Amino acid sequence: MVNQIVKVTDYAIVQRDENNEAKAYFSGKIPSWVSEENALWARVYTEDENLEIIAPILCNRKESEWDIELTLPAGGLYTFEVRVTGTVKDDPNDGGRIAIVRHFGVGDLYIMTGQSNMAGYGRDAVSDPATIGVHLFKNNGKWDIASHPLNDSIDTLYPENREDGNVTSPALSFARYLKDKLNLPIGLIAASLGGSPLRAWHPEEEASLYRGMMRRIPTVGNVKGILWYQGCSDANEQDSVTYYDRFKRMIELYRAELGNIEVITVQLNRWAGNRNPDENERLKTDRYWGTVRDAQRRLALDMEKVYIVPCHDLPLSDGIHNASSANLIMGQRMAMAALKYIYKMPHLGQSAPIPRSASFDDETHLFINCDKEFRIYTLDSRADGIHVEDETGLIPCKNSWGHGDRIYIETERPYKLPAKVHVYWQAEIPSFITRDRTGQPLLACYGMEIEKKN
Numbered sequence: 393m394v395n396q397i398v399k400v401t402d403y404a405i406v407q408r409d410e411n412n413e414a415k416a417y418f419s420g421k422i423p424s425w426v427s428e429e430n431a432l433w434a435r436v437y438t439e440d441e442n443l444e445i446i447a448p449i450l451c452n453r454k455e456s457e458w459d460i461e462l463t464l465p466a467g468g469l470y471t472f473e474v475r476v477t478g479t480v481k482d483d484p485n486d487g488g489r490i491a492i493v494r495h496f497g498v499g500d501l502y503i504m505t506g507q508s509n510m511a512g513y514g515r516d517a518v519s520d521p522a523t524i525g526v527h528l529f530k531n532n533g534k535w536d537i538a539s540h541p542l543n544d545s546i547d548t549l550y551p552e553n554r555e556d557g558n559v560t561s562p563a564l565s566f567a568r569y570l571k572d573k574l575n576l577p578i579g580l581i582a583a584s585l586g587g588s589p590l591r592a593w594h595p596e597e598e599a600s601l602y603r604g605m606m607r608r609i610p611t612v613g614n615v616k617g618i619l620w621y622q623g624c625s626d627a628n629e630q631d632s633v634t635y636y637d638r639f640k641r642m643i644e645l646y647r648a649e650l651g652n653i654e655v656i657t658v659q660l661n662r663w664a665g666n667r668n669p670d671e672n673e674r675l676k677t678d679r680y681w682g683t684v685r686d687a688q689r690r691l692a693l694d695m696e697k698v699y700i701v702p703c704h705d706l707p708l709s710d711g712i713h714n715a716s717s718a719n720l721i722m723g724q725r726m727a728m729a730a731l732k733y734i735y736k737m738p739h740l741g742q743s744a745p746i747p748r749s750a751s752f753d754d755e756t757h758l759f760i761n762c763d764k765e766f767r768i769y770t771l772d773s774r775a776d777g778i779h780v781e782d783e784t785g786l787i788p789c790k791n792s793w794g795h796g797d798r799i800y801i802e803t804e805r806p807y808k809l810p811a812k813v814h815v816y817w818q819a820e821i822p823s824f825i826t827r828d829r830t831g832q833p834l835l836a837c838y839g840m841e842i843e844k845k846n
Contacts, residue, residue, distance in 0.1 A: 397461060398613035400472065403527045403535035404496045405579030407614040408466040414498045418472055419459035420491045431477045433484035434460045439469040439495065448475070448484035458491075468497025468577050469525060496535075497525065497577030500570070501615040502656075503605060504542065504563045505593060506622030508586030509661070511543040512561025514716030515709045520560055526567045529581045529612050538564055543582050552604040553585040560716040562658075563619055565723025566730075573731060573740050581612055589625040590638055595645045597638075606649065617654030617734070618646070619726065623684045624660060624712060627819070632680040636687035640695060654734050655698045656726050659688045659835055661718070662704060665711040666819035682817030682838030689746060689837055699733050701725040702744045704816055705825040705833040725832070744832035745797075750813045750842045755806040758813060758842055760799040767829040768794040775801055776822035780842070782811035792826065799826060799834070811842045 397415045400406060406414040418434065426432070432453060436446035445465065451458040451474060458474065471494050475487030504510050520540065528538035531548040542561045545554040567578040583605045591597035593605075609615070626635050643655055660681065668674045692700035702725070706718035714722065725744070732741025745762040752758055758780065762768065775789035780803050791802040801813075816825065816836035825833040 396610065396613055398611065400493055400496050401535055402494050402496065403537060405501060405527050405535070405577045406464070406496070406498050407501045407579075407616060408498050409614075412466045413463055414466070415461060416464050416498075417459065417461050418474075418491075418493060419457060420474065422453065422456050422458055423490055426476055426490070429479055431480040431482065431484075431487075432458050432490075433475050433477065433487060434462070434472065435475075435484070436462065436464060436470050436472050439471050445470060450480065464498050466498045466576060468499070469495050470497060472496070495524070495527075497527075499577035499579065500617075501579040501581060501612060502563070502567070502617050502619050503581045503608075503615055504561070504584045504619050505601075505605065506584050506620050507588045507625060508558070509624075509658070509714050510561060510563065510584040510619060510621040511555060511558040511586050512541065512563070512719055513558055513586065513709065513713035514560040514719045516716045518560070518716040518720050520564055520716065520720055522564075523568050523571065525571050525577045526564065527577065527579050529579065529608065531582050533611065535579075538567060538580050540564060542580065543584060550583070550604045550607065552600045553583060553588075555586050557586060560719050562621070562714070562719040562723035562726065565720045566619065566726045567723075569724050569727035570730060573727070573737075574735065579612070581608055581615065583608065587625055588622065590622065590631065590635065590642070593622070594638060594642045596641070609650070615650060615653060617656060617730075619656050621658040623688065624663065627660070627663075627677070627680040627684045629676070629680065632683040632687075635684050636690060639687065639691055643695065643698065652697065654730070655695075656729060657688055657692065657698065657700045658722060658726070659700055659702050659704065660685050661706060661708065661714055662821050663712045663819040664708065678818040679838075681819040682814055682836070685817060685836040686838035686840075689835055693746065693748070697734075699729045699743075700746070700835065701729050702833045702835050704821055704836060742830055742832060744835055745828045746835045747815060747837040747840060750840045752809060752842050752844045753800070755808065756803050758801050758803075759795070760801065760813065760815065760840075762797045762799075762834075764797050766797045768797065768799050768826060768834070769829060770794050770799070770826050771824055774824050776824055777816045777818065779814045779817075780807045780811055781814065782807045782809070794826070809842060809844055812839045813842055814838045814840075
């Protein structure tokens, strides 16, 4: 696990620890006019109110350089300064300033990982502004106020994730929402790449983007969690069926390096480009997308500290990329999931209903079961995008009704067990999605076994 003290620069956010504080390192050159008798004093104060957080303390000196290590409380933004007095007996506040670090804080850091819909390809206009206290470790190796495009590659130090097509990302909305609710600085670390497959992130596979991500850690230090949107590039015959096991192993390996980090994932949106004139080929692609979506669902159920949010009800800006307006909502959903599960603040958080099981009622009806906290509703009894599959093939569902935390579904024709149910599994899914009373859409599932009643 990374456990190092990082050098703090302008706009840097340092990850707080379990004691709600962080160790921070500052250093710099001593001007030539400073003598051996002079004293060098460091202090930290709040940027807004000029309240002293760290009272003046003597810096370490070594030849022509000074440095100091400080323990800072969570919060900020802060200002650090070094002043020089004639001797140690003089008042530090009367000294001349020789160094200053501005706009830094102690809060929580999240790494942006995955492919284009995390890098952000939304191109429509939406209000998603930069906010002081939401900062970004950019690809050029410098901290700054976070603003779109987050995956800017100008002067990049990380060529493995260089790209130029990105515009808006859900990560800014996520961080701003968290910052507002927690009153805590939030730092983002850009590392995603459009079109990247899981193997580029997996330490035991190709690993190019994993290595790039890890090259950032010595500079930024410990992180709170990972924001993950990826899977489109693995929705194929070979990779979809291994996605669950490979992702699970990948996170285990990440945690061996980074500690027991939190992981917030997004279930895939639609792909409007599945237009192969061959119906059988289209169906194959649908099954690949369904398999990846279901792997994402099961990973959130099976793995500790892995959470999932939906986006398949949100608009696209082209055939596969989420619109800017979608990114705004998706970021808020990720933040609300974090508030509910990571920060244990359910009164501020929210999550989407996850299909946990399916149960047989009779040969034309079944239930899909979610957690008790949810109250499901459907519109005009619609069951678009839901199918049962038995030995005879796919059976469309024609009606559905909310039934507390369950969905009661009617098929177009009888089915026989063994059978499975698929919900919002196809590459291109219908416009209406069953929702919880809070408005959160039901997550997708594929190949869920329909269990016989006891």
